[in-house]
Amino acid sequence: MGNDGVIAVERALGLLDCFKLGKEKFSLAALATASGMHKTTVYRLMNSLERMGYVVRSDDGTYGLGHRLLYLGKLYEQSFHLSSVVEPVLFSLAAATKESASYYVLDNGKRLCLFRAEPSEGLRETRLAGTSLPLDNTAIGQVIRYWGLREPIFSEPPLIPFFASGPRDAHIAGFATPVFGPGEEFMAALALTGPASRLSVARETRELIAPQLRAASALSRRLGASVAFCERMYSPSEGR
Incomplete structure (x- = not known):
């Protein structure tokens, strides 16, 4: 069987894709x-989409998104x-590095700590998952600004991880x-965060770079990024 699809369906879904944060109507x-x-x-397709909720x-x-999308979103949340x-990767990373491992997302112009794993011992920087902070010049803020918001804060593609x-x-x-x-x-x-005195030494020894690149690559692959992209993006020679 071919994979040509149905043009009307693709057009209808394309209309739904027009709705984004800040463009809800x-x-x-x-x-x-x-x-x-x-x-x-557009009028015919939107009439059909309206009838289906x-x-x-x-x-x-004006048009806005309907309740049926919320229902499908909840089904998706239950299936994925x-x-x-994320959390198994964070816990493994925190255990391997003995530093706090976090997963931050862009949320309403800020950085939101969605998941967090703390090392079992030692001095550490503690923060609860759910904490929201400004998009500042921390390593986390710079990553989100550069890749999430496409801010031109670097003149050329930077080395990763940021410090x-x-x-x-x-x-x-x-x-x-x-x-x-x-x-x-x-x-x-x-992110890996901790006391500045300890992480500054780790930056010089590069002992935390490889574990973080491996963890980021594993997460990206599990979230749907291609193997080829991850191999290129997170290779030690490219990363640092």
Whole structure:
């Protein structure tokens, strides 16, 4: 059997893809412009999507996403638990390096600590999962700004992992590496943080670089990035 697909279905899904954070409502004309489709085609497709509960039309004629997408999202959450993918990698990384390992995502213009694993012993920087912090010049902030927001903070592709000591707290330092998913889309920053005195020494000895690159590569592959991309992105020669 071929894999040609159905054009009408692809166009309807393409219309749903137009909705993004900050663009939750569209007029018919705006949807036509955003999708590149004729207004008549958009109108017919949106009528079908509305009948099925995938979009809703307000009294002013604008369209928004419908309840059916929430239902499918909940089904997806039940079939794929991000924590079951990320947390084992974090715990292994924290145990191997004896530093705090975290998984940060971009959330409403800030960096959100989604998952966290602490080493079992020793002086460490402690933070609860769910903590939200500004996108500053920490290693984590720079990774999210550069890969997540595409800020031109470097003139050429930088070496990874990033390292920063003291931007937020003079006594804290951290390494951070980007994590990618399907289509090599940026997903999160994988971080190792701890006392600046200890991590500055680790930066010189490079003892934490290889474990973090391996962990970031493993996470990216599990989240859907291609093997070839991960081998290229996280190879020690490319990474550092």
